[in-house]
Amino acid sequence: xxxxxxxxxxxxxxxxxxxxxxxxxxxxxxxxxxxxxxxxxxxxxxxxxxxxxxxxxxxxxxxxxxxxxxxxxxxxxxxxxxxxxxxxxxxxxxxxxxxxxxxxxxxxxxxxxxxxxxxxxxxxxxxxxxxxxxxxxxxxxxxxxxxxxxxxxxxxxxxxxxxxxxxxxxxxxxxxxxxxxxxxxxxxxxxxxxxxxxxxxxxxxxxxxxxxxxxxxxxxxxxxxxxxxxxxxxxxxxxxxxxxxxxxxxxxxxxxxxxxxxxxxxxxxxxxxxxxxxxxxxxxxxxxxx
Amino acid sequence: xxxxxxxxxxxxxxxxxxxxxxxxxxxxxxxxxxxxxxxxxxxxxxxxxxxxxxxxxxxxxxxxxxxxxxxxxxxxxxxxxxxxxxxxxxxxxxxxxxxxxxxxxxxxxxxxxxxxxxxxxxxxxxxxxxxxxxxxxxxxxxxxxxxxxxxxxxxxxxxxxxxxxxxxxxxxxxxxxxxxxxxxxxxxxxxxxxxxxxxxxxxxxxxxxxxxxxxxxxxxxxxxxxxxxxxxxxxxxxxxxxxxxxxxxxxxxxxxxxxxxxxxxxxxxxxxxxxxxxxxxxxxxxxx
Numbered sequence: 001x002x003x004x005x006x007x008x009x010x011x012x013x014x015x016x017x018x019x020x021x022x023x024x025x026x027x028x029x030x031x032x033x034x035x036x037x038x039x040x041x042x043x044x045x046x047x048x049x050x051x052x053x054x055x056x057x058x059x060x061x062x063x064x065x066x067x068x069x070x071x072x073x074x075x076x077x078x079x080x081x082x083x084x085x086x087x088x089x090x091x092x093x094x095x096x097x098x099x100x101x102x103x104x105x106x107x108x109x110x111x112x113x114x115x116x117x118x119x120x121x122x123x124x125x126x127x128x129x130x131x132x133x134x135x136x137x138x139x140x141x142x143x144x145x146x147x148x149x150x151x152x153x154x155x156x157x158x159x160x161x162x163x164x165x166x167x168x169x170x171x172x173x174x175x176x177x178x179x180x181x182x183x184x185x186x187x188x189x190x191x192x193x194x195x196x197x198x199x200x201x202x203x204x205x206x207x208x209x210x211x212x213x214x215x216x217x218x219x220x221x222x223x224x225x226x227x228x229x230x231x232x233x234x235x236x237x238x239x240x241x242x243x244x245x246x247x248x249x250x251x252x253x254x255x256x257x258x259x260x261x262x263x264x265x266x267x268x269x270x271x272x273x274x275x276x277x278x279x280x281x282x283x284x285x286x287x288x289x290x
Numbered sequence: 291x292x293x294x295x296x297x298x299x300x301x302x303x304x305x306x307x308x309x310x311x312x313x314x315x316x317x318x319x320x321x322x323x324x325x326x327x328x329x330x331x332x333x334x335x336x337x338x339x340x341x342x343x344x345x346x347x348x349x350x351x352x353x354x355x356x357x358x359x360x361x362x363x364x365x366x367x368x369x370x371x372x373x374x375x376x377x378x379x380x381x382x383x384x385x386x387x388x389x390x391x392x393x394x395x396x397x398x399x400x401x402x403x404x405x406x407x408x409x410x411x412x413x414x415x416x417x418x419x420x421x422x423x424x425x426x427x428x429x430x431x432x433x434x435x436x437x438x439x440x441x442x443x444x445x446x447x448x449x450x451x452x453x454x455x456x457x458x459x460x461x462x463x464x465x466x467x468x469x470x471x472x473x474x475x476x477x478x479x480x481x482x483x484x485x486x487x488x489x490x491x492x493x494x495x496x497x498x499x500x501x502x503x504x505x506x507x508x509x510x511x512x513x514x515x516x517x518x519x520x521x522x523x524x525x526x527x528x529x530x531x532x533x534x535x536x537x538x539x540x541x542x543x544x545x546x547x548x549x550x551x552x553x554x555x556x557x558x559x560x561x562x563x564x565x566x567x568x569x570x571x572x573x574x575x576x577x578x
Contacts, residue, residue, distance in 0.1 A: 024456065028410070090307065124555070128542075197303075225516060284465050
């Protein structure tokens with residue numbers, strides 16, 4: 001009797017889970033199947049869930065329709081440099097705040113923490129003006145007048161991403177958990193400040209590099225707001241911006257739209273399935289409290 | 291010489307971060323405050339107008355609409371996100387098979403960019419050929435132009451927003467659940483407490499800190515909603531889906547009213563700070 005009740009309970013649990021999972025995944029399945037349907041299928045009266053004919057050529061058509069190579073190159077460059085650079089600078093700062101003593105350390109750190117509270121959208125207007133006024137760049141004079149500064153350059157998309165209050169905070173927390181004896185032993189062996197970072201702290205940073213790296217990669221690759229504000233030239237477009245423009249240009253070619261959407265999302269989807277455990281870990285790390 | 295090196299080195303190590311932070315966060319933060327008290331159209335220098343922008347806000351019906359929409363979006367997304375997130379997490383935590391697959395299915399919408407999400411739903415909600423209307427027609431219901439109808443546009447955007455956020459809540463809840471000791475449930479079982487009773491007497495109270503964290507995080511995020519709205523509806527029809535950030539963008543980068551846009555941004559900052567303070571006041575007492 002008890003067993004029967006239990007197996008009934010299990011079935012209900014699975015039924016609810018499957019229902020929710022299917023509902024969640026359905027839009028993505030429709031996106032994929034739509035991307036593979038031929039033009040004729042859209043014109044016909046009979047609509048099917050699966051494509052009648054699987055047109056993988058849609059992907060080639062969608063990719064040829066606009067300058068995707070340029071957009072992918074841009075997104076790739078921006079993401080790789082922003083992620084690698086921010087990981088390096090954030091762990092370096094985190095190490096300093098956690099392990100080195102210097103005047104004003106705690107004051108500076110509290111100032112940094114304030115940044116955690118400021119949404120990117122709040123500072124976007126002055127940021128735009130600062131980007132426009134970077135001296136000596138983009139035709140600007142020493143006072144930052146006359147040209148476009150860093151607007152329409154990789155710098156505008158990369159440089160602000162290199163710092164990050166959260167990354168520094170997180171790295172500091174991580175290094176604080178290291179035993180102090182580690183430093184003392186290293187110091188006796190004649191290991192200097194920099195050497196300790198490179199020889200001890202950085203090699204042991206695997207878990208935070210994975211977590212921060214994933215969070216940053218997703219944030220930068222998926223960023224739409226900053227490229228929208230900081231770039232206007234087609235040559236500087238990232239994939240997200242490219243996708244939104246593509247939607248406007250091919251507004252009735254739904255199959256090509258969905259193919260492009262799929263291609264733009266694919267790098268992160270693959271990354272998610274390869275590093276699923278780390279993805280989950282990275283999300284949890286974002287919820288640690290100080 | 292060695293002494294000097296040791297005094298200076300820590301500053302050099304944090305310099306790149308601090309410099310970027312100062313130029314692209316702190317300076318803009320001070321500047322946006324200043325700009326919010328000015329009239330500034332980029333072409334001519336900023337003109338001090340005191341509280342002019344804030345007064346204008348009070349009579350700006352579109353801003354009030356944006357405020358209202360943002361609040362509605364917040365309520366309309368946070369409830370399904372946390373409720374469904376909790377249900378899935380609790381079910382997954384009951385030692386089901388294929389947990390990784392379920393988790394992946396529920397979380398996947400959360401890693402796709404908002405532009406990709408918006409494009410997918412533009413097609414799903416397409417009035418003439420979209421799968422949702424096709425399905426409704428099949429069942430004999432009336433079809434609607436979801437995103438171009440002032441009554442349905444905002445709810446449609448909310449559905450999309452909730453769809454992308456559930457996975458995050460599920461994962462955070464799941465980790466919270468895994469932190470609850472089995473012994474609590476065993477003891478309750480011995481005392482004869484039913485599963486429902488256990489859920490309300492053990493699970494819910496033990497998850498309080500996690501719930502609080504999600505409440506704060508999801509709230510802050512939903513007040514920043516922009517990309518989805520921008521691509522799905524552009525804020526229309528007739529401003530029925532415009533949000534605070536959408537108005538900041540419109541005022542700043544389409545109408546070049548940088549001063550007014552700054553004052554709108556300050557409102558967003560104040561709301562965010564208020565939520566963070568509440569978090570600090572009531573959240574720090576509980577340990578995650």
